[in-house]
Amino acid sequence: MLPKKPIISSAEQHSFDETRWVINVQKSLDAEIEEHDLEEVTVSIFNVPKALMCSHPDSYTPHRVSIGPYHCLKPELHEMERYKLMIARKTRNQSKSFKFHDLVEKLQSIEIKIRACYHKYIGFNGETLLWIMAVDSSFLIEFLKIYSFRKVETLINRVGHNEILRDIMMIENQIPLFVLRKTLEFQLESTESADDLLVSVLTGLCRDLSPLVIKLDDDEILKAQFHECNHILDFLYQMIVPRIEEEELEEEEDEENRADDNGGNRAIRFLEEIKHQFKRVFASRPADLILRFPWRIISNLPGFMALKLSADYLFTRQENEATTTRRESSSSVSIPDIEKPPLVEELTIPSVSDLHKAGVRFKPTTHGNISTVTFDSNSGQFHLPVINLDINTETVLRNLVAYEATNTSGPLVFTRYTELINGIIDSEEDVRLLREQGVLVSRLKSDQEAAEMWNGMSKSVRLTKVGFLDKTIEDVNRYYTGRWKVKIGRLVEVYVYGSWQILAFLAAVLLLMLVSLQLFSLVFSSFLRFRTG
Template identity: 85%
Template sequence: MFPKKLTDPSTTQPHSFDEARWVINVRKSLDAELEVHPLEEVTCSIFTVPKALMCSHRDSYTPQRVSIGPYHCLKPELHEMERYKLMIARKSRNQSKSFRFHDLVEKLQSLEVKVRACYHKYIGLNDETLLWIMAIDSSFLIEFLKIYSFRKVDTLINRVGHNEILRDVMMIENQIPLFVLRKTLEFQLESRESADDLLVSVLKGLCRDLSPLVIKFEDDEILKEKLHEYNHILDFLYQMIVPRIEEEELYEEDEENRGENRAYKLLREIKLPFKRVFASRPADVILRLPWRVISNLPGFIALSYLFTRHENEATTTTRQEPSSSVSVFDIEKPPLVEELTIPSVSELHKAGVKFKPTTPNGNVSTVAFDSNSGHFHLPVINLDINTETVLRNLVAYEASNTSGPLVFTRYTELINGIIDSEEDVRLLREQGVLVSRLKSDEEAAEMWNGMSKSVRLTRVGFLDKAIEDVNRYYTGRWKVRIGRFVEVYVYGSWKILAFLGAVLLFMLVTLQVLSLLFSSLRLLGLRTG
């Protein structure tokens, strides 16, 4: 089928591009893919970090101690852990007499095409190298995470380097497919049932320890049946934290307002003839003239500010800088996304808002605000030295793997919006919404304030509704309205007030001088008379 110069590598001349080997590899790859893995079963799930996020905090996305998978395996700064990984691999081999790594590599050979398809970035490694990386890293990862199955986290969590390795394991670029872990465990334990039991136990223990939110796990049998639905460890944690919410549920308030929209449409049809009459220019001048005269009266602008301005602010939840044009140089820059327009925890607390933790197993979907009682319901947040890395990589994974609304990203933007200072952290901690194991409240506040970067704007129905309800409740409080009125028209107008005070003082001094002058003239007249 092919010319001899392409099928026989010995006859080819030295060249920068080996045509014969390329053809052989392509034929081998296509044959393996068609025989073992249909194209519809291949899923890309391990991505590189978007540049907009990588620029904000590189250390949270780049492994510092150990590489897992092919993305960072050749970096010189990570070679120190390779010896430790080999030691762990030998330990797992010695635990079973029948365990041989060559046999494991042969077992993984049938998954080679599927493994490559899981990575978004091209892997320039040959088949044998990639399979040996999968075998060594999966064995190391399983042995390292077994401590969570036997509940020995407390004795090992303070070991030097343990938390650094945990943070590396949860990075988006440091993942290996979950089916590789299952295959390795099945080969070690010689049983699919035992492998799934241990894998579920390990994943639950790891996520329970690292999750920033309290997780309500399903039954073990259900989790074992769903293992094929999880792409890797980070994906397992993401699906445990973020509930699967249908597109209709994200914007359910729009469905609720359809009845009101129908009524509005009917009224609009009824008033259409009247609108045509009053929309004429003579009628418009007659109707608007008295209002224009009244609105220009002294003091009326201040009153209109007090009653109308903050109602308009309540409907705004996101600020974005306008741009008239986009240049080629702006493509690589982070998006111009600012914090949500929402008061901080301390400001809401002064306005009478009370923060209430949701049920012990509350997740992102339990965020809500009760306008009647003024209670802001939020899931309990756990903070430790690993939380920032976990949060950032969950946001990066959601941005890379999701084309719809970014639910978890919107939640982090909400918490970032209400936490501005250590006082905000203290109030949330005292009201049971936040549990911090960091050194200080200031450190927790700095962590949240640094998480304002996002790859794109997004709206999530139930979260945006809660934000709008909080803003409406806050701006509707009289103490807030009066406080802002005084701030704008009293403190903000200190120059005018100082000028008026100086004028008043000058007038009083003038009156006093004139009074003294007239008194002197009167006394002088009486004496000369």
Template identity: 85%
Template sequence: MFPKKPTDSSTTQRHSFDEARWVTNVKKSLDAEPQEHPLEQVTVSIFAVPKALMCSHRDSYTPQRVSIGPYHCLKPELHETERYKLMIARKFRNQSKSFRFHDLVENLHPMEVKIRACYHKYITLNDETLLWIMAIDSSFLIEFLKIYSFRKVETLINRVGHNEILRDVMMLENQIPFFVLRKTLEFQLESTESADDLLVSVLTGLCRDLSPLVIKFEDGEILKAQFNEYNHILDFLYQMTVPRIEEEEELDDEEEENRGENRASRFLQEMKLQFKRVFTSRPADIILRLPWRVISNLPGFIALNYLFTRQENEATTTTRQETSSSVLIPDIEKPPLVEELTIPSVTELHKAGVKFKPTSNGNVSTVTFDSNTGHFHLPVINLDINTETVLRNLVAYEASNTSGPLVFTRYTELINGIIDSEEDVRLLREQGVLVSRLKSDEEAAEMWNGMSKSVRLTKVGFLDKTIEDVNRYYTGRWKVKIGRFVEVYMYGSWKIFACFAAVLLLVLVSLQVISLVFSSLRLLGLRTG
């Protein structure tokens, strides 16, 4: 028998304490009645930020002033704001003489298991501690955000620390379940209708102030009817910004299109076989190829051939690459290629004749491109000191909450692709697509260029089609074709021109030297004569 290693008694007690609590929670979950705790309908919605995103910009995901919920509640650097939270919670209590926090905690007690089920990370806090955190934080959050229901946002914007708290409120790891907010407000106002009315007013005001896109909100009654579908405040903003893609309808439409394409392709194949029999004979081949062989040897034909066939060759190469890769990976599961993310900048598109048009609704689904008019439709973007944090946490929430297409992430990649410099920001601002409250256009460009970090590549149908349409329109413009021709055949062959110039200079110098020698010999001959 090997001697047992000495163990720290505190460590042993802590592990046994956590294990005992885990067993207790498991028993409680299994013994709970379905009517009391419908956990089958509860989905995990409050996640830890993926490490790939956390490493890129930690300050955008870690609360700096206030903790909301159990993830960051015990951090020493956030204890300073606890007095502020208690002060606002006390104000929340004083608004009603009959209101007692003990009663609120008792009211939340039946939801304790449901609350734990919303969090992705295992919560080691005991039941009473967790419920008191929910009661204090929900009261603080409601009272802090009530300012938006009275349309007095400007009075608080200049207060010290207000923007920092707003950023913390919108962080993924700093969320509490939406049903806890409703229950707390309902307990205070003693009316479900009044609680829902106030929540609609508070959330719409908050999202108007913090949303990176200008959102057109639906009727208040429609929003109240959808309250059960919202997981938390960040999820509310996400659903207002990102459309719900009906995948089944899209698949049905694609199947119908594929059927029509199959019928057309069969007809074309039959016609192709008939023509092939006629034109593949040797006499016909000689007759058809002779004129083109003569024309191809004429001066200047290479340049024209480049202008007309370069785009077609690029498309053929891309198609071959996609075809070869589709042999191993199905089209549905195949991630997009790096080249598919390439799109010209705003300045390049503007020079090619593209006009940027702001859309009235801030939903991401309004991103379209009209190839006939060259109009690029984009939702209006709001930029301020809170925008980067909100954008990053929306991307993190989407990456954690869905296994489907990352619509909002793809949208940020699109905007990041077209914004490269402060000139791009200036053009978007002048055309009404971007409203910036930052210090300079350079700061706005740096913010978007820092948003390139993503969890994984994804394919989003309508956004990928928009990118493809923009690239096709851009490469098809005569200005772009001529510019590329000059770049390839003029600037690309600078070494040849330099060598030719050097040879020409050498010949001229040699001629000059020879002429000087002959003139010197002539003068010498005259003198000797």
């Protein structure tokens, strides 16, 4: 007979929770950690915003392996836990002096720093959290060592390797980079050797997974940047996204303000005001009566009821559309802003095929950084970094966007770049043109799959402006609209295809005039025959 479990009352349970809370607070306050160390630590491992998680949850939820405390002990990831322990035993057996208990004790001094990196509250106690860090960091280092020996091709085709790669690049599946550095330092017993190996594996990983073809040649610069990075995803972000300082932002705002005061913008505002007043005059009731009066007299003649219906539809359609617009705007105002989804903006920029027809040529840049996105208005050349697409790219792109949205309070540079590419890629024809001009390297099954991937990247947490990218978009649009082929096409579209109601009205008037002329000729000929007869 099994012994009965002791029954704990709610009051005793509440008292137990209070006691555990006090113990945890005492441990945190008594921990020996320098204040300046905590000041250097920033929250860098966030939960994915709900708007992004709802749009594509598979790109943010690990499928094979958990790294760190957020997804630890999930049943669907249990199979990989045994593999992680096997790697941990292998690491221990490689060195007789290496013991995981010693590593956990080494990490105990930075437990507060580790917790400070996570935005979400970590419910694990100190010992559990440190063991998670010790096992996961050892597994991650062993898994990434292949990139330091330039043997990436030997592992790429192994089953599950790409799934693990996608998992370790997810924003919620990160551990602080200083934990990896501490673990390697403990294994190699040398800080310099640990830094060299860590920089080597991270650069190899970035070359393989980066959505932009980047050049990472200067080891000294990489080491300096490495110490400023928070985790693996942040390391990749720092490699492909240029830093925009506050001074540069202020200069861009000043330039925009000066541009708003020039004569060209005043002329545009003056023309817009004239257009507005013109619409007000012709939308007034007296003007409406004057325009309708001749038609009412003509439409009462026999045989012109059909023309009357067409004209009534023409005159009343604008009024009905205006009423509908007012109703929709009033109903949208009543919806609370908190219930509205994030705004989705596809940039107002022509597609690759349209730009190509207008004479724009796409040129790949050699550096790979987003700062190389430029447009030369004189030659019509659109410079873009080389885009590398494979089965891992979508997950990496989405997590970089999510990381930037949660970690950056300034302009979302990478998000704006994805919006730019999403704006110029609409179809498989656009992808084909970019491939042929060397801007895009695709390892996906088809160009249509690549186009669908980019078109699904339009979801953003908030809209933002980035000076050099917005200037490039403005230059492209100005060049495109200034081409004579585009001007003729737009004139035909606006004044022919877009004005079929007016053309129908003019045709009706012309028909009326012809019928009247024929009627007059019949009457006049009859009158002549009557006089001569």
